[in-house]
Amino acid sequence: MKETIVEIDHISYRYEREQVLEDIHLSIPKGAYLAIVGPNGSGKSTLIKLLLSLLKPQQGRILLFGEEIEKFKDWQKVGYVSQKANSFNSGFPATVYEVVASGLTKKLGLFRFLKKEDKQKIMEAVASVDMLPFLNRNIGELSGGQQQRIFIARALVSNPELLILDEPTVGVDAKNVKNFYDMLENLNKKWGITLLLVTHDISAISDKVTHVACLNKHLHFHGESKEYELFKNDEMSFVYGHDIHLLTHDHDHHHGGTNQ
Amino acid sequence: MIAGLLEYEFLQNAFLTGLLIGLVAPLIGVFIVVRRLSLIADALSHVTLAGIAASLFLAKKWSLFAGLNPLYLGMAFSVMGSLFIEKLRSVYKHYQELAIPIILSGGIGLGVIFISLADGFNTDLFSYLFGSVSAVSRIDLIIIFIISFLVILLIFLLYKELFLLSFDEEHAKASGIAAKSVHFIFILMVALVIAASMRIVGILLVSSLMTLPVAASIRIAKGFKQTIFYSILFGELSVLGGLMISYYLDLAPGGTIVMIAVAILIVTIMFKKWNIVRAKSN
Numbered sequence A: 001m002k003e004t005i006v007e008i009d010h011i012s013y014r015y016e017r018e019q020v021l022e023d024i025h026l027s028i029p030k031g032a033y034l035a036i037v038g039p040n041g042s043g044k045s046t047l048i049k050l051l052l053s054l055l056k057p058q059q060g061r062i063l064l065f066g067e068e069i070e071k072f073k074d075w076q077k078v079g080y081v082s083q084k085a086n087s088f089n090s091g092f093p094a095t096v097y098e099v100v101a102s103g104l105t106k107k108l109g110l111f112r113f114l115k116k117e118d119k120q121k122i123m124e125a126v127a128s129v130d131m132l133p134f135l136n137r138n139i140g141e142l143s144g145g146q147q148q149r150i151f152i153a154r155a156l157v158s159n160p161e162l163l164i165l166d167e168p169t170v171g172v173d174a175k176n177v178k179n180f181y182d183m184l185e186n187l188n189k190k191w192g193i194t195l196l197l198v199t200h201d202i203s204a205i206s207d208k209v210t211h212v213a214c215l216n217k218h219l220h221f222h223g224e225s226k227e228y229e230l231f232k233n234d235e236m237s238f239v240y241g242h243d244i245h246l247l248t249h250d251h252d253h254h255h256g257g258t259n260q
Numbered sequence B: 001m002i003a004g005l006l007e008y009e010f011l012q013n014a015f016l017t018g019l020l021i022g023l024v025a026p027l028i029g030v031f032i033v034v035r036r037l038s039l040i041a042d043a044l045s046h047v048t049l050a051g052i053a054a055s056l057f058l059a060k061k062w063s064l065f066a067g068l069n070p071l072y073l074g075m076a077f078s079v080m081g082s083l084f085i086e087k088l089r090s091v092y093k094h095y096q097e098l099a100i101p102i103i104l105s106g107g108i109g110l111g112v113i114f115i116s117l118a119d120g121f122n123t124d125l126f127s128y129l130f131g132s133v134s135a136v137s138r139i140d141l142i143i144i145f146i147i148s149f150l151v152i153l154l155i156f157l158l159y160k161e162l163f164l165l166s167f168d169e170e171h172a173k174a175s176g177i178a179a180k181s182v183h184f185i186f187i188l189m190v191a192l193v194i195a196a197s198m199r200i201v202g203i204l205l206v207s208s209l210m211t212l213p214v215a216a217s218i219r220i221a222k223g224f225k226q227t228i229f230y231s232i233l234f235g236e237l238s239v240l241g242g243l244m245i246s247y248y249l250d251l252a253p254g255g256t257i258v259m260i261a262v263a264i265l266i267v268t269i270m271f272k273k274w275n276i277v278r279a280k281s282n
């Protein structure tokens, strides 16, 4: 059996007022490319924050690389690309090089400075997302899609074994979205990096991922993407509406439909 | 002024103190500005005022405190104020900016009470409000030297962590670094630099020495290290130029320093515009 990288064991989470996740059970084998799909507000980002130990679950437990998350220390093994709009100030005066270098902060440790081989790693990470010509540009001077590539390079620079991306293509124009997904596929296939991709648009990647999880407070489906094709046709409409694509727009309409 | 520098100790004190704060205020200011915390500097400077007023009041009422350097209580208040701001920011998670007017008005209120208890303004207090060259003592210089040394050392050692925290707080936390401790150290440094800077520029103008050089630097710098470099350069230009001009023309040093910083800011804005126009016409 393949090594399990992430084990989410019957997790429940609630914010002050609202139960957001209920009894989620999910595991990610090494080398998988898992897509977590679900409408806005379905708890996808919350689940990611639990995985990154930014939030603590009220029930259940999480194992990362076989270790209880509270005891887990090897955070450099986990790369994270967040929903961009939330967390970064686009006027920030930092070059691409400096931003990618910041991905080594944890790996280097306190009171340590960049060495020659670290600089090499930074160049390689920037090259792997095809952004070398922009190395000395300020991050704010790049387009949304280019910025997102830089954030991937920042996550890759510490050689993570697991890369978590929360809706990375929001704000990236359609033409570049395809390139972006090709690049992710490459990371998974060529470098063997386990990928966890959160998205509300699965149609763009359904033929690329190996596993799919459908989330809407509960976990409605979790399995390999081939099985998901079958599941999609009958039960998917229960979670989303007729087409996963339409789900956010179709929600109300859909509820009206099933009541009849 | 060169001759005066050799001759008068007070000029040496002022000059060296200016050199130090021209460096540390913009240095810490870079992190304050990019983290959008500029107003915290304002709030803390008013808390420092309360500390200084308290110290002057104590000195007036009890001879025991007469020799106490007001900087100590000013620093203590500033540090306590910074801790209080952090507490408020965690209580009002969704209204974090509320912490600033609360602390600011609290600081002014307390300051005014102490001033009135000490029977109103005197020249000492005035020199803290607007800064002064002649009032800087050797002890002040030594305290400010120690603070500056500490701040530079900490920023050097924690540079990676401070950069990550400033650029992307969520990512800093997710990456497993001790983000809370680093932030805490940062806030303490801010409080100390504010207390140190006010001797020269005055409480009312401290925050401008932390933000104006940075605002100018951001216009022209490429990258973060360059932003720090230009901020310090502009800070030193403002402080040393301001001290010189105020000495010869007998102006308030704090105001002169800040006006030079404003002038530098205007020049960088024009420089950028001029560059854009030139690029277009080519």
Ligand SMILES: Nc1ncnc2c1ncn2[C@@H]1O[C@H](COP(=O)(O)OP(=O)(O)O)[C@@H](O)[C@H]1O
Pocket: A015, A016, A018, A020, A038, A039, A040, A041, A042, A043, A044, A045, A046, A047
């Ligand atoms: N910090 C928070 N405090 C309270 N409620 C929150 C918070 N963050 C998210 N929520 C709520 O939790 C639910 C799930 O949010 P989220 O995990 O961000 O969903 P998704 O990423 O799938 O869009 C939403 O209803 C949202 O309003």
Ligand SMILES: [Mg+2]
Pocket: A044, A045, A046, A083, A166, A167
């Ligand atoms: Mg989300």
